[in-house]
Amino acid sequence: MKGLAGLAGLLLLVEALPRLGLVDDGYLPPATRIAAALGDEVVTAEFWRAVGDTLTGWAIGLAIAVAAGVVIGIVIGAVPVLRAATASTVEFLRPIPSVALIPLAVLLYGTDLGSTLLLVVYAAFWQVLVQVLYGVADVDPIAEETARSFRFGTWARIRNVLWPTALPYVFTGVRLAASVALVLAVTAELVIGAPGLGKMIAVAQTSGAVPDMYALIAVTGLLGVAINLAARLFERRTLAWHQSVRGEVPA
Amino acid sequence: MLEVHGLRKTYKSGRREVEALRDLTFTVDTGELVCLVGPSGCGKTTLLRCIAGLLEPSGGKISLDGHEVSGPAPGLAMVFQEYGRSLFPWMSVRDNVELPLKQKKLPRTRRAELVEEALGAVGLAGTESAYPWQLSGGMQQRVAIARAVAYEPSTLLMDEPFAAVDAQTRADLEDLVRALWRRLGVTVLFITHDIDEAVYLGQRVVMLSSSPTVVQDEVTVDLPADRDQLHTRADPRFTELRTHVYEQIQQAKLSQAL
């Protein structure tokens, strides 16, 4: 209830500031005008195509990143030598800001979906990989030894011991990756001009359609909230069997 | 001197009201060591939190050295049951003991003196720069006691301080509390669920009923002031007293069941 009041307060503030002349309404249009712009946008096919493009880039990029992150994470995690040998490389590559790849993406893919995917995959991959590695490291040595004593093979150990232990971490990784992927998808569209909401924002900005720009930004925020909520819900549903939904490992 | 008169506490959660303390009246004279025992869930902690000024009573009056308690009183120090959570893990042992003294705005040299004395008194000299979590449970509780002692309170409140330590450590800590009490002359209110501990430590034992709590009975412990774990506990009078307390507590539980 109070949360609704907070949101209403925000809308009221955005309405009042420009109306009272405290902020130039060329910079911040009143909430009603932004809402009107949003109303005009949502009936256009162009808007929905942009939403679709953004979500396509997000979903494909996320899927590739999750698949790669999980497979590579399990392989590296399951083999101690590999883990020791790759640790420094992971630590080095992970903090490289994904936006450093923007010029490269432009050269390779221009304004195509490929540019978006390159950035999204790069940024989301590390989120998944790191969580999977934490998860694999969390395997209870006693469970591992039990499996060994029953002469489980490598594959059976991965399936029955390692994977169930790592699963909650995988979900955490997917949730973190999902929001990072959205940020990078919109960023690529905004900066490079790949089709999607980000590009629409850039177009609205250059053509001076300020209310539209605010409306589109609000849409990206709402998308972000929706993705977050969906990921958390999914995580809670699927992990209901697990004794504890674990605390997040700082990534 | 600590006076508790007609103390009442009811919790409200939604429309339901839960009466935790019904009508509690007792006093602890200056320099006295009184133990409070009661069946588990009898509102001991509620009572203590009221006395410490952490919880507002619903009725009745608490006064400490003649002043009514309406918030944490400066002359009062408290030792919590959960030593691991009551000591600040980001501070060294020294800083933990010193922090309340800083709040009292004591000069630096005086603070250093008090910290050293207090840690010496609980047998922890030399651990000043360790973190509390590097020490054993018993030692951590000693740090908490040192913190209380360094505060130079007129009254010391102890909330089941030894409930979470092993039996041998517990015996040592009990002797430590008695020794400190005799040396410093502070008023001590010691809450426990352990009947033997109450009789061994106290000059007087106040027994509480089950919730909603009233004072069930009171007994003066007429054991000699020099006590030790071996002889005192073997004393026939000790056995009599603990039997008496035990019976009262059982009765309190029964009357609740009825």
Added chain:
Amino acid sequence: MKRIAYVLGLPVVLFAAWFLISAGSENFYAPPLRDILQSFGKTWTLDRLDADVLPSLLRLAAGYALASVIGVALGVAIGLSRGLRATVEPVLEFFRAIPPPVLVPVIMLFAGIGDGMKIIVIVFGCVWPVLLNTVEGVRAVDSVQLDTAKAYGIGGPARIREVILPAASPQIVAGLRQALSIAIILMVISEMFAASNGLGFTIVQFQRSFAIPEMWSGIILLGLLGFLLSLLFRLAERRALRWYHGLRSVVRGR
């Protein structure tokens, strides 16, 4: 010896592989690593560092520091008040969910394209993870710790300084870590949009003028910068949270 081999082994192999495979590269976009390294030395001279890298870093530092202070201060205030928290939480979640780079066009409206804009962009993007983590951390302060502080008359500013902030510090640091990578991203993006100097600006210039080895050297520099900053952060964290990591290892060992 073995440890060093593990730490350096793969990076050396990868580097060598890149070097050898690209050695005869005719691909315009993937020039030989040798050329990239040569242009690295030529491109990132002291003058260049002073003219482009330093301004970027100063803006980054200013924005990050401001965001940290604002985030922690507001976070403590919100975390301590249950009513305030319930009211503003959805609003904060919304702001956090907005991809920070889209704030660039908005802030350009208000603050033009100068240093002020770039710093505000960084502040606006970084403040949310710090703020929300601080709120979480403050809310989760142990009730016994708070009671202890109260019982010993530790109140007001001392309670915040001596008890609440340290108790929440592991969470706050987690927020600061997230904020750091966002800050670097925003530093680059804001310069790509509109700037006359800075690392992001320069790299995009190289790309637009098809100075490919120089562009690659810029990407490498940016990577090194990200790595170094995260290394510095980890060193600082290890010092500041020594008690926390020690406590955790003790608790886990039991």
